[in-house]
Structures are given as structure tokens and as C-alpha cells.
Amino acid sequence: MRQSLLFTKARKEAPAGEVAFNAQLLIRAGYIYKEMAGVYAYLPLGIRVLEKIKQIVREEMDAIGGQELIMTALQRKELWEQTDRWDDEKVDVWFKSSLKNGVELGFGWSHEEPITEMMKHYISSYKDLPIYVYQFQTKLRNELRAKSGIMRGREFVMKDMYSYATDEQQHEAFYNGVIEAYMRVFERVGLKDDTFVTFASGGAFTQFSHEFQTITDAGEDMIYINREKNIAINEEVLNEETLNDLGVTKEELTLVKTAEVGNIFNFGTLKTEQLGLNYVDNTGKNIPVHLGSYGIGITRLMGVIVERFADEKGIVWPESVAPFQVHLISLCREENDKKQAEEIYQKLKASGVEVLFDDREDVSAGQKFAESDLLGIPKRYIVSQKTLENETLEMKLRTKDEAEFVKIENIYV
Amino acid sequence: MRQSLLFTKARKEAPAGEVAFNAQLLIRAGYIYKEMAGVYAYLPLGIRVLEKIKQIVREEMDAIGGQELIMTALQRKELWEQTDRWDDEKVDVWFKSSLKNGVELGFGWSHEEPITEMMKHYISSYKDLPIYVYQFQTKLRNELRAKSGIMRGREFVMKDMYSYATDEQQHEAFYNGVIEAYMRVFERVGLKDDTFVTFASGGAFTQFSHEFQTITDAGEDMIYINREKNIAINEEVLNEETLNDLGVTKEELTLVKTAEVGNIFNFGTLKTEQLGLNYVDNTGKNIPVHLGSYGIGITRLMGVIVERFADEKGIVWPESVAPFQVHLISLCREENDKKQAEEIYQKLKASGVEVLFDDREDVSAGQKFAESDLLGIPKRYIVSQKTLENETLEMKLRTKDEAEFVKIENIYV
Numbered sequence: 001m002r003q004s005l006l007f008t009k010a011r012k013e014a015p016a017g018e019v020a021f022n023a024q025l026l027i028r029a030g031y032i033y034k035e036m037a038g039v040y041a042y043l044p045l046g047i048r049v050l051e052k053i054k055q056i057v058r059e060e061m062d063a064i065g066g067q068e069l070i071m072t073a074l075q076r077k078e079l080w081e082q083t084d085r086w087d088d089e090k091v092d093v094w095f096k097s098s099l100k101n102g103v104e105l106g107f108g109w110s111h112e113e114p115i116t117e118m119m120k121h122y123i124s125s126y127k128d129l130p131i132y133v134y135q136f137q138t139k140l141r142n143e144l145r146a147k148s149g150i151m152r153g154r155e156f157v158m159k160d161m162y163s164y165a166t167d168e169q170q171h172e173a174f175y176n177g178v179i180e181a182y183m184r185v186f187e188r189v190g191l192k193d194d195t196f197v198t199f200a201s202g203g204a205f206t207q208f209s210h211e212f213q214t215i216t217d218a219g220e221d222m223i224y225i226n227r228e229k230n231i232a233i234n235e236e237v238l239n240e241e242t243l244n245d246l247g248v249t250k251e252e253l254t255l256v257k258t259a260e261v262g263n264i265f266n267f268g269t270l271k272t273e274q275l276g277l278n279y280v281d282n283t284g285k286n287i288p289v290h291l292g293s294y295g296i297g298i299t300r301l302m303g304v305i306v307e308r309f310a311d312e313k314g315i316v317w318p319e320s321v322a323p324f325q326v327h328l329i330s331l332c333r334e335e336n337d338k339k340q341a342e343e344i345y346q347k348l349k350a351s352g353v354e355v356l357f358d359d360r361e362d363v364s365a366g367q368k369f370a371e372s373d374l375l376g377i378p379k380r381y382i383v384s385q386k387t388l389e390n391e392t393l394e395m396k397l398r399t400k401d402e403a404e405f406v407k408i409e410n411i412y413v
Numbered sequence: 414m415r416q417s418l419l420f421t422k423a424r425k426e427a428p429a430g431e432v433a434f435n436a437q438l439l440i441r442a443g444y445i446y447k448e449m450a451g452v453y454a455y456l457p458l459g460i461r462v463l464e465k466i467k468q469i470v471r472e473e474m475d476a477i478g479g480q481e482l483i484m485t486a487l488q489r490k491e492l493w494e495q496t497d498r499w500d501d502e503k504v505d506v507w508f509k510s511s512l513k514n515g516v517e518l519g520f521g522w523s524h525e526e527p528i529t530e531m532m533k534h535y536i537s538s539y540k541d542l543p544i545y546v547y548q549f550q551t552k553l554r555n556e557l558r559a560k561s562g563i564m565r566g567r568e569f570v571m572k573d574m575y576s577y578a579t580d581e582q583q584h585e586a587f588y589n590g591v592i593e594a595y596m597r598v599f600e601r602v603g604l605k606d607d608t609f610v611t612f613a614s615g616g617a618f619t620q621f622s623h624e625f626q627t628i629t630d631a632g633e634d635m636i637y638i639n640r641e642k643n644i645a646i647n648e649e650v651l652n653e654e655t656l657n658d659l660g661v662t663k664e665e666l667t668l669v670k671t672a673e674v675g676n677i678f679n680f681g682t683l684k685t686e687q688l689g690l691n692y693v694d695n696t697g698k699n700i701p702v703h704l705g706s707y708g709i710g711i712t713r714l715m716g717v718i719v720e721r722f723a724d725e726k727g728i729v730w731p732e733s734v735a736p737f738q739v740h741l742i743s744l745c746r747e748e749n750d751k752k753q754a755e756e757i758y759q760k761l762k763a764s765g766v767e768v769l770f771d772d773r774e775d776v777s778a779g780q781k782f783a784e785s786d787l788l789g790i791p792k793r794y795i796v797s798q799k800t801l802e803n804e805t806l807e808m809k810l811r812t813k814d815e816a817e818f819v820k821i822e823n824i825y826v
Contacts, residue, residue: 072452097555
């Protein structure tokens with residue numbers, strides 16, 4: 001993509017009133033636009049990062065048998081009343097409205113209910129199970145406060161997956177597979193070392209649920225960790241019993257601030273009993289289906305990545321989620337040099353490299369470098385009269401301070 | 414994809430209360446699920462078709478310089494008040510709700526206002542123009558009636574594009590380019606011969622706007638067409654003046670029923686004046702930006718394609734939007750034959766063909782064929798003991814009645 005054609009422009013200042021570091025940087029660099037508190041649009045650069053993250057998650061969900069679908073934002077009141085999650089006293093993040101005939105509707109903040117209701121059409125026998133479905137859905141949540149940028153929004157993208165299983169054993173096998181798949185996701189986006197499978201409060205069916213917590217000062221959670229033992233406990237469930245169960249003492253644990261990037265939850269048969277989702281087992285008995293629910297906050301993950309890797313100059317994207325792999329910056333002024341820079345851009349693209357080409361002519365070298373640092377693309381090539389004379393480019397990784405000269409003929413993959 | 418693992422199953426009957434032919438077929442085949450009137454979820458097969466259509470549109474929008482982004486569902490009241498489109502008397506499809514502090518919000522049914530407001534951050538000089546942006550957005554519209562299946566939903570996917578230009582001339586050039594790009598889209602999805610660029614009512618700035626109308630009995634519009642002269646006129650603007658302007662007589666026109674699959678609209682400087690989006694021209698003068706707006710109903714297009722090509726046996730997808738190119742149906746019962754069928758599936762996939770593999774063992778041949786016709790995948794291969802003995806498959810196109818035998822070695826691309 002040619003930077004001269006990109007409608008967004010880097011800004012020196014974040015908008016007044018934006019207090020979150022991740023959103024400040026992302027707005028300044030032109031990845032996102034703030035519509036209102038907790039509500040952000042994703043601009044051409046931002047949508048590229050989002051799609052990269054989604055594709056990583058999609059591949060890992062497909063690999064464990066997930067089938068992608070997309071449910072609806074509009075929600076029927078009757079359904080959520082059956083599980084007692086319609087009342088604002090019970091769920092305090094609903095946005096609600098009504099049809100012209102007065103029928104009340106909600107806007108989807110989660111989707112266990114509609115997916116489970118739908119499965120009544122597709123599940124009748126044990127032969128139909130297990131089923132794993134997931135979606136990338138824009139969730140709408142009427143949050144009281146929204147001050148964490150894209151890490152906690154009123155409108156945000158979540159990957160939510162739901163598993164339907166015959167029994168605890170079939171459920172458990174998949175549940176454990178999701179833990180591994182989630183850790184592969186966090187590894188691929190560069191967060192593995194700082195992300196912990198964390199014991200958190202369970203529900204009617206289990207002592208614990210599992211959260212995936214990533215260490216960051218921008219987080220809203222506090223967890224206790226022991227890196228050697230690979231144990232992490234949300235402070236909400238830290239007590240004598242938990243410590244005993246997990247074989248660790250409080251002294252061995254360190255308190256850290258974290259953001260919840262994923263969570264997985266065993267609903268058991270609670271919700272399927274409420275909604276009447278049953279199957280017939282191989283003896284002819286009618287039995288409620290086991291439900292599991294598994295989320296990764298896609299836009300939150302993008303925010304956490306920014307928070308985790310950014311430095312004083314700007315964003316630093318891991319290559320796997322960067323909007324482009326290469327930022328090719330032209331400082332050429334002579335026609336012949338410009339032609340060569342253009343050729344390099346075309347050949348890089350043709351060789352399959354994603355390139356942002358800073359072909360702008362009315363911008364100083366200093367501004368180009370500063371903006372490049374702000375954008376955070378992993379690899380920067382500078383092409384100028386000087387480098388062309390030696391048939392080289394100046395190459396610098398965003399994570400390093402030193403640049404080196406590389407032969408042009410060697411940059412194509 | 415293995416059909417044995419697909420959680421959806423074909424049904425013989427459409428749900429009671431679903432009156433639209435497109436939705437009846439799509440629900441029966443497992444492409445979509447009806448959440449409520451005008452609100453449909455897209456299941457694994459359906460999401461594949463949607464993504465195919467989106468990708469065709471994306472390529473054509475990118476080719477004319479479009480930059481993809483994604484705006485928000487949540488909308489600020491103040492903004493829409495500035496253009497007098499907040500009041501329910503003026504716009505009767507709003508869903509509205511409010512934040513916990515009482516601030517009223519709307520849910521996006523269109524996005525001219527927020528995108529134009531945003532552009533105030535990115536447009537200041539004539540050098541910043543033109544800008545073309547587009548999105549695939551889930552629109553929410555509080556329609557009084559919703560009886561056309563996915564052709565008119567309360568929740569649906571639209572590609573909406575917006576152009577910002579210095580003046581009428583710059584605007585016009587892009588506007589005409591969009592007409593061509595849209596016709597390429599309709600050609601690629603198989604609808605070109607039945608789709609007409611149609612004169613429809615304009616606005617404050619132009620005598621006409623242009624709609625893209627596709628002939629179908631499921632449509633809600635009536636237009637007058639003359640195929641030879643390639644003229645189409647929405648009945649709403651058919652009068653003496655229009656006939657004179659277009660050089661056609663009423664006798665030369667035929668009245669047909671159509672669905673509006675796209676529309677393009679010249680807002681001139683009306684909305685940018687209301688919202689204060691100006692640029693400085695090369696003489697230093699402050700001038701309002703020209704706005705154009707261009708929509709294609711993505712889910713509606715999917716519905717129109719179903720309506721247009723389906724026959725009494727089920728859906729018939731054009732290859733460009735089909736969820737899979739090949740439906741490989743195994744009738745094998747012997748282990749060795751099954752192994753060979755599996756090999757064919759793997760080799761087809763490896764050669765880059767998208768294959769739905771009907772590997773189900775407890776389903777009769779007759780049911781498999783009937784369901785295959787319902788699903789509408791363009792090419793069907795049947796593999797059985799008999800065909801394997803001759804090292805062939807039985808091949809039939811969904812659009813043809815005759816089958817033929819093809820050598821297995823020749824099916825890989």
C-alpha cells in the first residue's frame with residue numbers, strides 16, 4: 001500500500017480525553033478512531049491488524065474442530081428470560097430497544113443462549129455430538145465506565161466458541177484441548193511468556209473456571225503467579241483451600257497486574273436444562289447436553305499487544321499481527337532514483353511481502369522516521385540516492401537500534 | 414470439509430412462518446438460521462457464501478482505490494441531529510437505546526454521518542482529496558415488516574462506500590467508475606444479464622440517483638426497462654420529462670419486478686455543509702467537500718442469487734459464490750473403496766479445490782443426492798465401487814441433467 005494514498009495521517013497528539021495508552025498510540029498512528037468512550041472504528045491499518053489476529057485464532061479454532069458461524073446482534077427477550085439473564089438486575093450490560101410493535105429486544109453481549117436454543121434444531125442423538133462452533137462477533141455491552149481504550153469497550157470484537165458434548169468426559173477432553181489451542185494463539189501473537197492459565201471462580205458445575213491473564217500494567221485484574229511451578233491464581237479465589245488444592249504456599253506467589261485475554265467456562269448442564277437442549281443416548285435415555293463456553297477478546301488482545309510491546313517512540317508489532325511486514329521508506333528525489341524505489345516496492349510485493357511504501361514527497365526524512373516508529377512495522381527499509389549508489393537499502397528492525405545495509409538483490413523472499 | 418462433521422443437516426421442511434422462498438431454501442439446506450423475523454444467523458455453509466460475495470466486492474472496491482475500514486454500530490445522537498436524521502419522524506428505522514448515564518444512542522442503519530464527521534480529522538487541503546472508503550457493516554434497521562427472508566432484514570450486511578471529492582468533476586469521475594465496478598460485481602456473481610443501472614429519484618443535488626435493480630419476482634420494486642437501449646427507469650420517476658431526457662417512449666418500455674441490489678447517490682455538499690467538512694483549495698479558499706454514497710446489500714445479494722437460480726430441487730450457486738466448488742459424494746461401503754474415496758478427497762483438497770465430502774455412512778444414496786441438489790454446489794462427483802472399478806467418478810453439474818464418467822486421474826487441477 002502506498003502511504004501517499006492512505007487517508008489516515010499520523011498525529012503528534014492524542015485526542016483530549018483519551019486516557020488509555022493503547023488507544024492514544026493507535027489513534028495517533030491512524031489505526032483506530034474514537035467514536036465515543038469505549039467505541040472505536042478500525043481504520044485501514046487497524047483492520048489489517050484485526051484480521052491478522054482473527055486469522056490466527058481462526059486457524060487454531062479450526063484445528064481443534066471448530067466450525068465458524070455468525071449469530072445475530074438482535075436478541076429475543078423470551079430466550080434470555082428462560083435462563084434468568086434478561087433482567088438488568090441480573091445482567092447489567094444490556095443495551096435494549098424495541099420493535100415498532102412494542103416487542104422488546106436486546107443487543108448481544110454474549111451468545112450462549114441463542115446458540116444453545118439453535119442447537120435444538122441440530123442435536124437430537126449422541127451421534128450428533130460433540131459439536132464445536134465459534135464466531136467473531138461484535139459484542140455490545142453497556143459498560144458503566146470505558147477508560148481502557150480498546151481493552152474494554154462498549155462495542156468490541158470477541159471470538160466466542162461453544163462446545164456441546166454428551167458428558168463430562170467428552171466435555172473435558174475438548175476443554176483441555178482449548179487450553180492448548182489458546183496458548184498457541186497467545187504464543188503466535190507474542191504473548192506466551194506473559195500469559196498464564198489462571199484459576200478463577202467457577203460456577204454451579206465446577207470449583208474453578210480458567211482465565212488467560214497477560215501481565216500488563218494496563219490490566220484490571222490482579223493475580224498471584226509462580227513462574228517455576230507455572231501456577232496462577234486470580235486473587236478472587238485465593239484462599240487456604242485453593243492453595244492446598246494447588247500445592248503452593250502464598251509465600252511462593254507473586255502478585256501481578258494483568259488483563260484477561262481469554263476465558264473458558266464449563267456450564268455443565270445448567271443452561272441446556274433451562275433451555276431444554278437434550279439428546280438421546282445409546283440406551284434411549286433423554287439427557288441434557290454439556291455446554292462449554294470459550295472466549296478471546298480480539299480487540300482487547302490487540303490493545304494488550306500494543307501495551308506490552310510499545311516503547312517511547314510508538315507501537316511495536318510482533319510480525320505475526322503487524323499490518324505490514326515491511327515499511328519501505330523512500331528518501332529519493334531524483335526521477336531515476338524514484339523509479340528504482342518504485343521497482344523495489346513492486347518486486348517486494350510480487351515476492352509476497354506485505355509492504356507499506358512511504359512514497360510521500362512533501363514529508364521530511366525526520367518526520368518519516370518518527371512516523372515509522374509510531375506505526376511499529378517490524379522491518380524498515382530506507383531507500384535513498386546514497387543507498388542506491390551502493391545497490392543497498394538501509395535495514396532496521398523496529399526492535400533494534402542499529403541499522404545495517406543490505407544488498408537489494410537479497411531482500412526478495 | 415467432511416459432511417459427517419458438519420453440524421447442520423438438511424431438512425425437508427422449512428420452518429412454519431417463513432414465507433420467503435430464499436430463506437426457506439437456505440434454512441432447509443443449513444446455510445442460515447432464523448433468529449426472528451428479518452434476523453438470520455449465518456451457519457458454516459452460509460458464512461462461506463457470504464465471504465465469497467464479500468471478497469468479490471472487496472476486490473472491485475480495492476481496484477477503484479477504495480480503502481477498507483469498519484465503523485461502529487453505536488451512534489451519537491448529536492451527530493445525526495446536525496443533519497436532521499435523528500428524529501423518528503424523519504428516519505423511521507432507528508433502533509435506539511441509552512447509556513447508564515441516560516445519554517441516548519442509536520444503532521447504525523447507515524454511516525454517512527459518522528464517516529463524514531471522522532473525515533474532519535483527515536481532510537484539510539485539496540491535496541488530501543479524493544478519498545474513497547468502504548466497509549462491510551452489519552446494519553440494524555427497525556423495519557415495520559420483514560417478510561422477504563434475507564432480502565430485507567432488520568439485521569443485515571451491507572457494503573457501503575463513501576467518496577470525498579473536491580468538486581463535481583472529481584466526484585463524477587469516481588461515481589462513473591463505481592457504476593462500472595458495480596456491474597463487474599454483478600457480472601462476477603452471475604447477475605449481469607438481469608441487472609440494470611436504473612434511474613431513480615435524486616436529491617437536493619441531482620435529478621436522478623442510480624439504483625442497480627435485478628429482475629426477480631421476489632423483489633419489492635417495479636421498473637421500466639428497454640433491453641436494446643439498455644435503459645431502466647424506476648416507476649417512481651417515470652414521467653414525460655424523464656422519458657424525454659432519456660430519449661425513450663413509454664411504449665418501448667416493459668414493466669418488470671426487481672430487487673434493488675445496489676444504489677449510488679450524490680449528496681453533493683449538503684451533508685458536508687451540515688457537518689462542517691471543508692477543505693482549503695489551491696487558492697486558499699475554504700470549500701465544502703463533495704460526498705457520494707454507494708451501497709451493495711451483501712446478504713440481499715445472496716438472497717437474490719438464490720431466488721434467481723434455484724430450481725424445484727433446491728439452490729443453484731454460481732461457481733463464484735458457491736460454498737464449495739465440488740460436492741464429492743461417497744457411496745462406498747467396502748473398506749478399500751472408502752480408502753480410495755478418502756484419497757480422492759485429500760488429493761482434490763491438496764490441488765486447491767474446495768470440496769464438501771459427503772462421507773456419511775448412515776445415509777442412503779437417494780437422500781445424499783436430494784440433499785446435494787438442495788445444497789446447490791456446482792459440480793458433483795459420485796464415487797462408488799462401480800466407478801472405482803473403472804477408475805472413474807460420475808460427474809454432474811448442478812445445472813445439467815446428464816451425468817458423465819470422468820477418469821479420476823483427470824479431476825485434479
